[in-house]
Structures are given as structure tokens and as C-alpha cells.
Amino acid sequence: MWSSARDIAAGDLVIIWQTRELIQPLLITPGKDLNSRFGYYRHADLVGIPYGSKVGSRNGKGFIHVLRPTPELWTMALPHRTQILYLADIAFITSWLDIKRGSSVIEAGTGSGSFSHSVARTIGSVGHLWSYEFHEARANKAREEFSLHGMADIVTLTHRNVCKDGFTVDDTVDAVFLDLPAPWDAIEHAKKALKKTSPARICCFSPCMEQVLRTVSALNDSGFTDITMFETLLRPHEVHQISPQPLTQAVEKLKKLEQKREDKRQHQIARSSKRKRDDLPETDTDNVGGKRLRTQESAEEDVGIRDIPNAVVDPGQSASQPLPIKMPVSKVSPDVRGHTSYLTFARLVPTAPSSVTIQE
Amino acid sequence: MDIPDCEDATSALNSFKVTTIQSGHTVLLRLPSGETKGFKVEKDATVSIGRVGSFRANELIGHPYGLTYEIRGKELTVQPPHTLQEVEETDATNELINDGEFVQPLTLGEIEGLKKSGVHASDIIKAQIEQHANYSMKTEYSKEKYKQRKEAKYSKTFSTVEPTIYNVCDHWFKKDQNRIRDIRPDTLSQILNLANVRPGGRYIVVDEASGLLVSAILERLGGEGRLISICDVDSPPAYPVMTLMNFRKDVVTNIHSSLNWATAQEDYTPAVAQESSSEVGKSERHKIRLDKRKNAADTLLNAREELFAGEYDALLIASDYDPLEILQNLILYVAGSGSIVVQSPFSQPLTELQSKLRLDPSYLAPSITESWLRRYQVLPGRTHPTMNTSGSGGFLLHAIKVYDDPNASKVSSHRQSKRRKKEADGDSSVPQTLESFETTELEEEDATVADQATLLVLG
Numbered sequence: 001m002w003s004s005a006r007d008i009a010a011g012d013l014v015i016i017w018q019t020r021e022l023i024q025p026l027l028i029t030p031g032k033d034l035n036s037r038f039g040y041y042r043h044a045d046l047v048g049i050p051y052g053s054k055v056g057s058r059n060g061k062g063f064i065h066v067l068r069p070t071p072e073l074w075t076m077a078l079p080h081r082t083q084i085l086y087l088a089d090i091a092f093i094t095s096w097l098d099i100k101r102g103s104s105v106i107e108a109g110t111g112s113g114s115f116s117h118s119v120a121r122t123i124g125s126v127g128h129l130w131s132y133e134f135h136e137a138r139a140n141k142a143r144e145e146f147s148l149h150g151m152a153d154i155v156t157l158t159h160r161n162v163c164k165d166g167f168t169v170d171d172t173v174d175a176v177f178l179d180l181p182a183p184w185d186a187i188e189h190a191k192k193a194l195k196k197t198s199p200a201r202i203c204c205f206s207p208c209m210e211q212v213l214r215t216v217s218a219l220n221d222s223g224f225t226d227i228t229m230f231e232t233l234l235r236p237h238e239v240h241q242i243s244p245q246p247l248t249q250a251v252e253k254l255k256k257l258e259q260k261r262e263d264k265r266q267h268q269i270a271r272s273s274k275r276k277r278d279d280l281p282e283t284d285t286d287n288v289g290g291k292r293l294r295t296q297e298s299a300e301e302d303v304g305i306r307d308i309p310n311a312v313v314d315p316g317q318s319a320s321q322p323l324p325i326k327m328p329v330s331k332v333s334p335d336v337r338g339h340t341s342y343l344t345f346a347r348l349v350p351t352a353p354s355s356v357t358i359q360e
Numbered sequence: 361m362d363i364p365d366c367e368d369a370t371s372a373l374n375s376f377k378v379t380t381i382q383s384g385h386t387v388l389l390r391l392p393s394g395e396t397k398g399f400k401v402e403k404d405a406t407v408s409i410g411r412v413g414s415f416r417a418n419e420l421i422g423h424p425y426g427l428t429y430e431i432r433g434k435e436l437t438v439q440p441p442h443t444l445q446e447v448e449e450t451d452a453t454n455e456l457i458n459d460g461e462f463v464q465p466l467t468l469g470e471i472e473g474l475k476k477s478g479v480h481a482s483d484i485i486k487a488q489i490e491q492h493a494n495y496s497m498k499t500e501y502s503k504e505k506y507k508q509r510k511e512a513k514y515s516k517t518f519s520t521v522e523p524t525i526y527n528v529c530d531h532w533f534k535k536d537q538n539r540i541r542d543i544r545p546d547t548l549s550q551i552l553n554l555a556n557v558r559p560g561g562r563y564i565v566v567d568e569a570s571g572l573l574v575s576a577i578l579e580r581l582g583g584e585g586r587l588i589s590i591c592d593v594d595s596p597p598a599y600p601v602m603t604l605m606n607f608r609k610d611v612v613t614n615i616h617s618s619l620n621w622a623t624a625q626e627d628y629t630p631a632v633a634q635e636s637s638s639e640v641g642k643s644e645r646h647k648i649r650l651d652k653r654k655n656a657a658d659t660l661l662n663a664r665e666e667l668f669a670g671e672y673d674a675l676l677i678a679s680d681y682d683p684l685e686i687l688q689n690l691i692l693y694v695a696g697s698g699s700i701v702v703q704s705p706f707s708q709p710l711t712e713l714q715s716k717l718r719l720d721p722s723y724l725a726p727s728i729t730e731s732w733l734r735r736y737q738v739l740p741g742r743t744h745p746t747m748n749t750s751g752s753g754g755f756l757l758h759a760i761k762v763y764d765d766p767n768a769s770k771v772s773s774h775r776q777s778k779r780r781k782k783e784a785d786g787d788s789s790v791p792q793t794l795e796s797f798e799t800t801e802l803e804e805e806d807a808t809v810a811d812q813a814t815l816l817v818l819g
Contacts (some may be wrong), residue, residue, distance in 0.1 A: 017725075098522070101581065118553065216743075236728070251420070277374075344738070
């Protein structure tokens with residue numbers, strides 16, 4: 001499954017990382033070019049460089065990182081043919097179903113192959129995955145992909161409706177994973193396929209609660225035990241740098257502001273008394289002037305301290321003050337996935353060795 | 361009872377772990393209360409599980425995991441799998457049931473008497489129900505709950521729990537989550553997948569989680585691959601979590617080596633003076649001791665050489681030491697495109713680490729996630745999230761190791777002109793909380809950040 005060599009070779013499948021949102025697979029074919037928002041690259045230039053290299057574009061428009069595919073990167077890069085499973089669900093299902101080196105596993109349906117790649121990686125070449133897809137075109141596409149990714153020996157893909165026709169193996173697998181619209185129709189078939197003499201497990205992946213309820217009663221009717229259900233999510237955190245401003249700064253600002261206002265008032269008084277001395281005042285104009293003065297003052301009061309830049313308040317002092325310390329802080333990203341599917345798990349109790357079940 | 365030959369059981373394809381209970385295994389048992397406890401199963405010994413009773417270990421040896429037993433005397437009988445009961449809707453309510461009323465004439469002493477005389481748990485419960493003044497008024501749900509509560513109290517049953525990494529992690533998380541650094545089973549599963557742990561892979565681990573990470577990686581390697589763990593004690597610690605995994609020792613020794621922080625330094629030299637080998641006529645005991653010493657020295661030398669050879673698939677860290685320092689020590693040995701996964705029960709150390717790694721072009725897209733898990737009760741007609749749940753599964757930082765090319769960052773001129781244009785349009789991309797003097801600084805920082813996404817979004 002994928003190259004494990006240090007350096008990239010012609011014919012390798014690599015992952016081109018441009019941004020977190022733009023991750024795509026690329027089959028290295030010397031002679032071909034890669035054109036993107038981040039510049040122009042020749043496949044031939046990538047041959048012989050180590051995996052994980054940063055590569056600058058030929059036209060100076062940016063750079064890319066060339067990565068070794070992993071099932072996790074593949075999940076981010078794969079062409080979507082259906083809804084796919086993501087890391088949190090895949091990892092949790094793998095763990096609960098105890099999928100590990102050498103496990104025999106069934107999955108239905110194959111979909112876009114996000115789960116299949118992860119399972120194939122985890123079970124390795126001594127394990128086996130039987131994958132079923134009822135949509136013929138999708139099945140063919142996935143089969144092509146598995147063979148291109150060197151998984152053909154690990155995965156057997158069958159085009160079949162398992163709810164109607166069941167699975168192709170009996171008493172063989174350690175774990176069954178059902179991602180079907182009506183998993184309850186496949187549960188009896190799953191029971192047949194599961195091993196009977198060692199612990200066997202099943203997981204049904206359904207977005208709706210109504211599906212869960214039907215699945216639970218079907219599992220119960222088929223003799224599965226320890227039925228339980230989970231929801232799991234990843235909450236991505238984003239990191240920011242903040243620098244809490246010292247409160248004394250606000251106090252200083254406010255003091256200066258008040259002083260400035262007082263200075264201005266004194267200035268106004270001085271000016272109006274000068275005017276009084278200069279020409280004989282008319283009572284009316286004086287009133288108008290007084291009114292205008294007050295409006296100006298109240299307008300000035302509305303000015304928040306944040307509107308006055310530091311430099312204006314005290315250019316000399318802020319230069320001598322140490323810069324506020326920056327503090328890395330994190331918060332949960334505002335847009336997070338809120339629900340994927342409910343994961344219903346159950347266990348099939350192995351048959352007891354006949355020699356010991358005798359009751360006294 | 362037949363005890364299958366150990367050799368037979370291990371000759372299976374997946375020989376890393378025996379799939380049936382063997383003498384010498386520490387077996388997790390689920391008790392009627394729902395809690396799990398580890399018990400050593402030794403041939404011909406008696407296993408005593410407190411109130412529930414005791415039995416001869418031989419009765420379990422050779423059995424597959426996952427069966428439920430009832431203890432009768434000293435004998436075990438396998439119980440049929442427990443299935444859920446559909447509960448009938450009735451008109452009953454608790455309208456007329458008051459707390460504190462005298463409802464149970466059966467005294468504690470009488471119940472003890474019944475238990476001592478060997479009356480079966482189900483008969484004691486039946487007697488209690490018959491005597492209960494208000495039982496018939498209860499709703500069917502409430503009756504069901506009552507019976508379950510009593511069963512947990514009197515039943516003499518237990519189940520064996522297969523030592524899967526999920527079950528072992530779950531057991532430790534419930535028993536003492538501090539000792540495994542709050543690593544919940546879902547978080548552990550993410551660590552393993554993010555680090556691309558697979559058969560045949562090569563990994564470096566810093567495990568201060570009682571061996572949970574070491575155990576989980578060994579389990580996933582399944583006997584094929586390589587693991588080097590680095591610890592802060594003189595010799596490799598005996599990991600309490602590993603005891604429950606029942607790995608085959610010889611297979612573990614083959615794929616797992618351990619170094620400490622001193623021996624993991626490239627400039628480390630052993631503090632011992634070279635003993636002259638010319639001395640002849642030593643006693644046999646002395647020779648054995650010298651051989652042992654030499655073996656240990658060789659093992660250490662090999663492990664060091666292996667670490668320094670580098671090209672590891674991933675580095676996994678669950679440690680209280682400064683994560684940045686750990687990375688500075690070990691990043692050299694991680695292959696290009698390899699994964700770095702750092703776990704912490706707290707967000708702050710990872711936040712700080714992320715803010716530093718994003719300025720280092722050797723780390724691609726360092727990101728922090730917190731795991732979230734919710735379990736549901738799915739009894740027929742009574743489906744709801746469980747009342748008690750764990751608040752957080754802890755935090756993970758994941759990054760990909762990359763090789764920088766300083767000449768490849770020529771995107772800056774293109775970007776900065778765009779930024780200026782945007783600023784002229786009056787669009788400030790800098791969060792409101794940041795003071796203006798930081799805006800200019802951010803621009804400079806951005807130019808060194810490896811992730812173009814931030815650049816272009818801001819630009």
C-alpha cells in the first residue's frame with residue numbers, strides 16, 4: 001500500500017498540500033505538469049526528492065508540500081462519490097471493533113473508500129477486508145482505486161446488495177461495519193459472516209435516531225449483546241495571540257482626556273471674555289454662543305478612550321514602556337461539525353467450549 | 361476439563377496475542393456492579409472476586425473471552441447471552457408513591473440469612489418483590505430498574521472482558537484517568553490513526569501515560585515493526601497498562617527498545633570506566649555477570665544506533681516535559697512527511713506549542729483538536745444520552761514534518777501587494793482585539809509561516 005521509500009519515484013501516488021482546504025492526490029507521471037493557484041510544476045521535478053519536501057513553483061507564484069499518502073490524508077484528498085467518514089468516527093470504530101494487524105473485516109458499502117483505506121492500513125497484509133458496494137459504477141471506481149493503491153491483495157470488493165443477497169463469507173470475520181440506509185436488513189447476514197468461536201463485533205453507522213432504534217431491535221433479535229451507542233466529534237481549536245492591555249493605560253488615558261477637556265474649557269472662557277472685552281455683547285448672540293459651546297463639549301464626552309490613539313495621549317511615555325506581553329490562547333473554532341452519525345455497536349458472544357458447560 | 365496446549369493456541373496466524381484465556385494472563389472481569397477489575401489467572405490457583413465468590417482458575421483457562429459465568433459453589437456455569445427486554449407501556453405512574461414510606465418488611469438480617477443459606481439471587485429478588493408494598497404500583501420501567509439494582513447487589517455472575525486496547529483504555533480511564541493522562545479511548549484511537557500506526561511501521565514514543573501509548577502501538581504493530589520508547593528513568597519502566605494486554609514477552613522484546621533521555625543524546629558516553637578484559641582466571645559467576653553487562657551494553661548501543669538512523673514514521677508524545685524541547689530532541693529522527701502527535705490533558709501547553717511551531721517551517725499545519733464523545737443508553741423505549749459523561753477527552757496537536765526550502769517562499773511579494781490593496785479597501789483582516797501595532801508584526805510573522813492558507817486568507 002503506497003510507497004514507503006524515502007524519495008518520490010515515478011508512478012508514486014503523492015499528496016499535494018497547497019492549503020488546509022486544498023489537498024489533492026497526484027500520480028507522478030514525468031512529462032505531465034501540475035498547474036494551480038500556487039504556480040506551475042513539472043511532475044519530473046518531483047521525482048527523486050524526499051517525501052515531505054517543500055517545492056517552489058517554476059513561475060514563482062507559490063509553493064506546495066509533497067506528502068506521502070496516509071489514509072488520514074487520503075480522507076482529506078479523495079474524490080467524493082458519496083458522503084464519507086472522517087477521522088474521529090473512523091478511529092473510534094476501528095478501536096471499538098478491535099481492528100488490528102491480521103483482522104478479518106467486512107464493510108458495506110464501500111462508498112468513496114475513506115474507511116476502506118484506513119482499515120486496509122491497520123490490518124496489514126496478513127489481514128483481509130471484504131468490501132461490498134451495491135452501486136455498480138462506484139464499485140468499479142473503488143476497485144480501480146484499490147488496485148492503484150496496492151491494496152488489491154488486502155481488499156476483496158464485491159458489487160452486491162448485501163441487504164438482499166448477504167455476504168460472500170461465513171463464520172470468517174472478526175468485525176462487521178455497516179454504513180447502509182437500512183442496516184437492520186443486513187444484520188442476520190452479518191451474524192452468519194462473523195466468527196462464532198472468538199469474540200466478534202459489529203458497528204452500524206446511521207445519521208438518524210429512527211435508524212438507530214430499528215437497528216438496536218434487529219441486533220437484539222439476532223442475539224447480539226452489549227448493545228451501545230456513541231456519538232463522537234473532533235473540536236478543532238484555533239490559536240490566537242492576545243496581549244492584555246494594562247489597566248493603568250486606560251486610567252492614564254482618561255486622566256489626560258479630562259485634562260485636555262478642562263484646558264479647552266479654560267481656553268474657551270478666555271476667548272469669550274476676550275470677545276466681551278473687544279465688542280459690546282448682545283445678549284442673544286451670547287446665548288447662542290454658549291449653547292454651541294455646550295454641544296461641542298457633550299460631543300467630546302462621547303468620544304471613547306479607544307478612539308484616541310496611544311501616540312496622541314503620550315508619545316514620549318509609550319515609547320519607553322515595554323511592549324505588552326503576547327499570550328497564545330485558543331478557542332474552539334466557530335464553525336464545527338455538530339453531528340456525523342450515531343455509532344451503534346454490539347458484540348456476538350462466542351460459543352462456549354462444550355466440555356465445560358455441563359451443569360452439576 | 362481440557363486445557364489446550366499453549367503452543368497450539370499460539371501457532372495461529374496472529375500469534376502476537378493468544379485469543380483464549382491462558383495461565384499467567386491477567387484477565388479483566390466485569391462484575392455485576394458494572395465495574396471491571398483485573399485478576400491473575402494461574403493454573404490450579406483459586407481466583408477470588410470478593411462478594412461475588414471464588415472459583416478455580418482452571419475453569420477459565422482455554423476459554424474464549426467475552427463469556428458470562430455464574431458461580432455456584434466453586435463451579436462456573438456459562439450463562440446464555442443477555443438480551444434486552446421490551447418493556448410494556450402501562451398506565452402506572454408514581455402519583456401515589458411517596459418517598460420514605462415503609463415498603464419492605466424483609467429485614468437486612470433476613471436477606472443476609474437467605475444469602476448464607478445459598479438461596480439463588482433471583483429467588484431473593486423474587487422474595488423482595490413479593491414483600492414490597494408498592495411494587496405493583498410502579499411503572500414497568502421502574503420495575504425493570506428495581507430488578508437491575510437488586511441483581512447488581514446479589515447476583516454471583518461475572519463476564520470476562522477481552523483485553524482489546526479499547527477495553528483496557530476504558531478500564532483505566534474509569535479506574536484512574538490521571539495515571540493515563542486523561543487519554544480516553546476515542547482520543548487514543550485518534551492518536552493511533554493520526555500517527556499512521558500500522559503493521560511494519562517504525563515509531564518513537566514518549567509515554568508518561570503508564571504505558572498506554574506503548575501498549576496501543578505494540579497492539580497495532582501486532583509483532584511486525586519497530587518501537588523505540590524514551591523515558592525519564594534509568595531503565596525501562598514496568599508499565600501497569602501493559603500487564604492487562606497479555607502480550608507474548610518474546611515478541612515484545614523483538615520489536616520494542618527503550619532508551620532514556622540521557623542515552624538518547626547523541627553525545628552520551630557511558631559513565632563507567634572500561635574494565636580490562638585481560639584479567640584471566642575469573643570465576644564462572646563473574647563471567648556470567650560480565651556477559652550480562654556486555655549484552656546490556658550491546659542492546660543499548662543498538663537502540664541508540666537505531667534511533668539515530670532516523671526515518672521514523674511518527675513521533676508520539678504524552679509527557680509533562682516541555683513539548684518543544686522534546687521535539688527539538690527528536691524531530692531529527694522523524695522521516696519527511698512523518699506525523700507528530702502530542703497529547704495533553706490541558707489546552708495551554710499545546711496552544712503555546714502551536715504558536716511556536718507555526719513559525720517553524722519544519723512543521724506543516726500544526727493543529728489542535730479536542731475530542732468529544734457522548735454515550736447513549738439504547739434500551740427499547742428508553743434511548744437517551746447517559747446521565748454521567750466525561751467532560752473532555754483531552755487535547756491533541758498534530759503536525760506533519762516537512763523539509764523547508766527557503767527559496768520556495770517567493771510568494772510573499774505577490775501576497776503583500778494583495779494585502780495592501782485589501783487594506784486600502786478598508787478591510788481589516790486582523791481581529792478587533794489586536795492593537796494596531798500588532799498588525800504590522802503579524803504581517804512579518806505570516807511571511808515565515810509555512811501554511812499558505814493563512815497567508816492567502818489574510819492576504
